[in-house]
Amino acid sequence: MSTTFRASLLAALLGAALPATAEDVTIGVIYPLTGAAASTGLELKNAAQLAADLINGTEKSLALPMVGGGGLPGLKGAKLKLVFADHQGNPQVGASEAERLITQEKVAAIQGCYFSSVTQTASQTAERYGVPFLNDSSSSVGLTQRGFKWFFRTTPNDELFVQNAFEFLKDLEKRKGIKVKRIAILAENTEFGTGAARLQEKYAKENGYEVVEKILYPPKGTQLTSEVQKLKAAKPDVVFQSSYLSDAILSMRTYKDLGFLPTALLANDAGFNDSEFLKTMGKDGNYVISREVWALDLAALKPVIGKANDLYKARHGVNFNGNSARAFTGMIALAEAINRAGSTAPEAIQAALKATNLSADQLIMPWGGIQYDENGQNRKGAGIIVQVQDGKYVTVWPAAAGTKDVVWPLPAWEGR
């Protein structure tokens, strides 16, 4: 453990000390590398680095854009060089780091930041400097409603995810005659949770469901007993939940201890799709349904997904997940645009990003492709819905991508 760490430290120090050679294309990457979300930040960092290494390498077995080209052919084989920065979950630090990357490290573009609040301030800095900002992993709707010219988002946003969830419910009704009436919403009272809860409530009402309880709770608390008791009293069919990892784990354990069993638990990604979630929950994590942007079983439909995952797993010992796959895809999409731009001039990259048109088979995501609208939002993004079955995330929606049938309702806690 410590030797790899020392090596990476050395690499980071050397990287910081040596100025980029004229050939290199430097890209700034900002993630939360310390603090509560550090474990996710590390996954994102590893995935982005893997993408860069594949692009710089000559191994062509992976049929993805730029991969195996030994650098960027459009820039005479210039190599991608990633400079990572830690925003600590703090918007002010994110903005300062973006500024440092732009002015000090002279990056051609920035990718980040996972936290929507940090993405907001960091992309403001990029906007001020006129440097392209590629947002791979923040889903807050408002980010692409600011009229920014340098902001591009590959991932779908929360609104689409919530729409997906209701399409999924409608689909269930149509195909299987499963009727859901009572919906409860449980969300942490942060930007992420409250935003999702608001959309869920809106769409639930529009689609004729009854919202029997909406609970916003303070995150990372010591107990979730009151919340679960409230849920229990409300007797919902389906619980929509938005929680990060520690609360996801704590809530699941509390459900079990207090004998709370809704018909289904529809999670809003985040903690429920974290690599640690299933490791920790074991059998109790089974049958959780969650919105996702990526799942390993999609490899059955798209072999490149499996191959990319093998590379990642060989390096880091874990599978891709929605977050790391998005970071990986973001880097590929960014590199592809820079390559097409044929220059590191910001305007050229901006123009190239605007002209981006990647097709579905050029991605490891179940998306229709990448093409940005006038606000910089990828209009071809799509979500999927996965369910944990036998300790694995399997795609259950949309039917076209679905590899397994959904298990509905939740089986009793005991005897799983």
Add this chain to the structure above:
Amino acid sequence: MLSVERLTKRFGGLAANEDVSFEVGRGEIIGLIGPNGAGKTTVFNSLAGFFPPSSGQIRLDGQPVAGLPPERMAALGVARTFQIVRIFKSMTVLENVMVGAMLHHRAVPAAIGKAREALRFTGLDRRAGDPASQLTVAEQKRLEVTRALACEPRLLLLDETMAGLTQNEVQEAVELVKRIQARGIACVVVEHVMEGIMPIADRMVVLERGRVIANGPPRAIAEDPVVVAAYLGEEYRAPGP
């Protein structure tokens, strides 16, 4: 000028003072004595506003003042010193006295002027610029008196200002109290050091177990068999070091 009327102070069930009454005339020096635990400091704290009395009244020029907080008492002209000195350790000697002077002279230059005057009066002027924490115990006690004087009080409450002083220092302190009196400032002096208080007091008030057992001129007090039995017999023969 000051009259204490049937002052009673209880802590929980215990009465620290009971029915304490005495008067202080303009420019008078009153010695408040009594064995340890007799309630002298409690009387002091009531007079200075630190403890609201449980019952009874305190009048200053006829106005009832019992229960007023210390800062109001100070504004009405009652200043005090503390048995265990409480100088402002982070300040210089001059600054300590300035805090007192600011009661009536808010502006800094005026406060400096008043403070220097007070320091000259008490003879501490040559130490004005030194940090207060560097003073000797005797000087610290003198500083407290100076600081209280800078408030321009009509009544000064001196709490064991002479305890722990050498013979010479006691003499200096006695001189100082006399000069304070000469300015028309009345003093109530709590003192264990009898040779310090007996010569200068106009009257003595003797407390025992919270009650006044004697009140009169020092000579009469010294001969009062009740007082001698309660207190003086043992103490007067063994003055402080």
Add this chain to the structure above:
Amino acid sequence: MLLLQTILSGVLIGLVYALVAVGLTLIFGVMDIVNFAHGEFLMLGMYASFWGFALWKLDPLFTLPLTALLLFGVGAALYRVVIRRITDAPMLSQIFTTFGLMILFRGLAQYFWSPDFRSVEGSVLTGKVAFAGLQFGLPQVVAALGAVATSGAVWWFLRSTRLGAALEATAADKEAAALMGIDAQKMFALAWGLGAACAGVAGALLSTTFPIFPEVGASFILFAFVLVALGGFGSVAGAFWAGILVGVVEVVGGFLWDPAYKLVLVLSLYLLVVWLRPQGLMGKA
């Protein structure tokens, strides 16, 4: 029924808060230092249990005495190396020091054990306790009982042993204790050791239900502060009863009102109590 269940759940978690706070108040009572790094003792206790389980398949319940000893050592060593030097420093420097220690410990945990979430899976403590229509997780019940036992042991130690009496004497009056021949340095180290051990035991008890990560202490430290102030700085019994009170208010308040404001409820209760009784519920004036 739901309400009774909720109240009892509050008591269970409150007892764990109490144990964390007992350690904190012990340190405060003896030394007048508020330890911002106290949550990190809990974190270390959790990791100790985790590694015992991951490396040697030892159940956290069985390694609990070892965890307690280990944390006692950490606390005492921390006193000898760092805290000893700030005993007489102003309150602000003390806050500053323990705040730095908090960041340091979190950083060290991330450095050595990565920021990943860990958990103890398959401990003997799995399952449920159900009676009369009420049900609780076995780990919570055991954690609560363990917290009561440990708090009780600390209380007994202070009340009934010579060493405990010496510790109490030091807390009451350092000079007087020194005159009685009590070595204050030893007592301070003992307080830190015991305080850390209490938090460590709480960590071990929580390790079977709570996710384990470098910043886990942050969730508990605010409650511990509130309990210490609510119960009265330095009062072990006060911290204990305040723990139960706060646990119940938090859980029941969240249930009956809005969970978003359960912390507000607890903090407001605390402010109200200290406003009416600045010395806390059981503190000496």
Add this chain to the structure above:
Amino acid sequence: MSRAAAGRAVGLAALVLAAVFPLVVRSATWQNTVILMLMVAQLGVAWNILGGYAGQVSLGHAVFFGTGAYVSTLLALRFGITPWVGMFAGAGVSAALAVVIGWPCFRLKGHYFAMATIAVGEIVQAVVNGWELLGGAVGLSLPLQNTGFWFMVFNRSKLPYHYIALGLLLFTLGVNWLVTRSHVGYYLRAIKDEPDAARSLGVSLTRYKLYAIALSSGLAAMGGTLYAQKELLIDPGSTLSTSLSIKMSLVAIMGGVGTLAGPVIGAVLLTTIEEASRLGFGGTGRGTDMVVYGLLIVVIAVYQPAGVLGWVKQRFPPKAAPAAPGPGGAR
């Protein structure tokens, strides 16, 4: 040269340095770092009036910082009022809020007061977090497009922010200096040293503590407005957190509590440590930056509890102590 004279010379040199820095050093990163220093210093100086001079250790000052940020931002968003006015409106609201909070809390002393301020801070954060009018957990954003002096939003150039931050710091130092030179400053120090003695000299503890918290909070609120104008996003997590409150006290402690220049020195030191540890080790994702940062804080607190100025005082004892009211060291 006496120490006071040396201090003045150093102060003047620092001022000149701060004034010309962004003109000489053109790197936006360095300029940004210095702006952060100035902003943190300003908050430390503001905190110092209450926490340093009056000795009332507040660990909830983010409430006032946040009040300033929210008031000016709301006024700008809703009524189009320029932040130059909003800044003072925020200061006023904050001072009023501070009196409301301070009045009950000043019944508490020492640790009890410090803990109560943490509780107040957490309560305010939780309430704002659920308050729709204030943007709830999402917070409020100012549009990037409205730039210029009137909006107090500036694009690439760091110079305006630098000089606003410097001006605000000087203003805050000026207020601080005036306080130390008036009876209020003497009274606050007296209250800190010996509250009972101060009362016996006619000082009303409550009144002067309230003066201190009102001033201190008003100035902190002005810093909040500047933060909002610079980052253009304010949310409860970043403007109302207890860690921000602690940071304000940290800079004061590092430099020297209850001194004029202490928080400024502390801010330079703390920002340097923070930035250096993050830049040096932050990219590794192993928490090394936290280890370095935490360790340095502990070392400084343990070996120099009176802060940098305390060290200077020990190292260079005053030769002829003038009667000038040079506030004492950290106690």
